[in-house]
Amino acid sequence: MLLCLFRKWEERLKDIEELASSYKRRPLCPRYKPQLSKPWQATPVWKLFHRQTQAFNFAKTCKQDVHVFALEKNAENKQRIYLVTTYTELWFYYRTYNETSLMHCYEVIPEEAVCKLYFDLEFYIPANQEADGKQMVADLIEFICKKIDEHYGIKCSLEDVLNLDSSTKEKFSCHLIFLLHNAAFKNNIHIGNFLRKFLQPAVLLTRKRDATVPVVVSRSQSCKAATDLPSSLENQTVTKDVSHKNPDLSFLIVNGKHGEKQLFVDLGVYTKNRNFRLYKSSKAGNSVVLDIAEDNRFVPEPVKNSCIEEQYFLSSLICNVRFSDSLKILSCDNPKEAKEKSTDLDGSVSNGGYQFSPYPEIDNFVLFLVNKDNVQGGIRRWNYFSLEQLLVYDISKYRWCMNIGRAHKSNNIMIVIDLKSENWYQKCHDPVCRAENFKSECEYFFVLPTILQLLMLSVGVVNTVVLLVFLSLKSCKPIPDLTEFL
Known part of the structure; x- marks a missing residue:
C-alpha cells in the first residue's frame, strides 16, 4: 500500500516538475489591465475574426483607436x-509571446x-x-530622398529611414520605412504611383538587358504600370534619355531565381488592404524575424512612459500617422486615373482630381455645410487617418472661419469628421x-441629408421634423438644424 502511494507521489512530482519547466521556458503573460494612474493605456479590445472584412467592420464600431x-x-x-486591438495592448502581449502566432504578425x-x-x-x-x-x-535611400526633395520640397536622409532586416544565406530581404518630418502619403496607392514614376527608367533598363525574358516587376503581383510603358522602339529612345538623367539606376536590377531580370524593389506591395510584416515578426515556418539592420541609422526620439523597443515598434507601423494642421499630405496620381477624376465634387475642375471618399453620405453632408451665404463651396480633396478614424476635408471657395467670425481672404478651411464620436469641427490653413x-x-x-431632402419633398417639412424628433428621442442625439438643408 505504501509503495503504491509512493509511486503515485513520484508520478505527481514528476508532472509538477515538467509543468514548472514548461512555465519557465514559456512563462505566463499577465493580463493587460490599464490603470487609472497610466492614462496613456487604452481600454482593452482584443477580438479575432476569420475574415478581414469582418475585422474592419468591427473596428469601425469601436470608440478606441x-x-x-x-x-x-x-x-x-x-x-x-x-x-482587432490597439497598438498599446498589442505591444503588451507582443513583447512577451515569443512562440505563438503573434510572432507571425502583419x-x-x-x-x-x-x-x-x-x-x-x-x-x-x-x-x-x-x-x-x-x-x-x-x-536607393539617397535616390528616393533626392526625388522627394525635388517633387515635394521635403528634406530627408538616412537618419529618417528605419531599416529592418530579415536576410538569410539564400535571400537578402529588408523593409524600409521613411519617417518624413510632418509629411505622409495620401495612401499606399499614391506611393505606388510615385515609385513607378521615378523607377520607370529602371524597368526600361531591365527590358533592354533582358529582351528575351519577360520583365518581373513584382514578385508578389504583376505591376500594371509596366504594361503602360512605351513600345520596344520607343524604349530605346526613352532608355537613352533616362540613362543619361539617372546613370546609377542599374543598381536596382537583379537576377531572379530562374535568371530573369527584375527590380530590387517589390512594386506589388502597394495595393489596398496590404498585409505588411511587423517588426520582430517572422513568416510562419521561418524563424528569421524582421530586426534592426546593422546599417540602420534611424533612432526614435525618447518618449515618456515608453521604452526604446516600443518606439521602434511604433515607428515601424505604416499607418501610425497622426493628423495635425502642419502635416503635409503627399499625392501622386496615376495619369490615366487623373483624367477620369478630373472634376471636383461640386462639378468644377479640380487641380488634384479627387474622387468621393468611402463615405458619400458624409461627403454630401460636408457639401451642405459649405454651400451657404451665396457661396458654392466644394471639396478640394479628402484624407483618411485610420489611426484616429478621421476624415479631413480640404474645402475650396468657402472660407468662413468660426475663429475670426468672417471669411479668410486667401486661406482655406478644413472640415474634420470624427467617425468614432460622430462629431465634426472646423480647422484652418x-x-x-x-x-x-x-x-x-x-x-x-x-x-x-439627401434622404432628409427626399423626405421633405415627399411628406413635407413638418412631418420630417416629427420623424426627426422621434429618431432623436430613440438615439438620445440632438436634432440637426434643418436650416442647413433647406
Missing part, C-alpha cells in the same frame, strides 16, 4: 486570422488610409553573388489660426 492585424497560422496554406494597411512611405526589398543571393545589399539600400491651434466646437453630424 483600434487597428486590424493579420496573424499567420499555418506555413503550408498561409491561412491567416485577423485581430499590419493590415487599410484602403485609402494616410501612411508612411515604405519599401519591401529583396534579391536571391546565389544568383547575385557580386551584389552588395547594404550599398544598394544606401543608394491660416497661419494665425494654426498658431492658436484653433479648433471649433464639436458638433454632431447627421449623415443623411
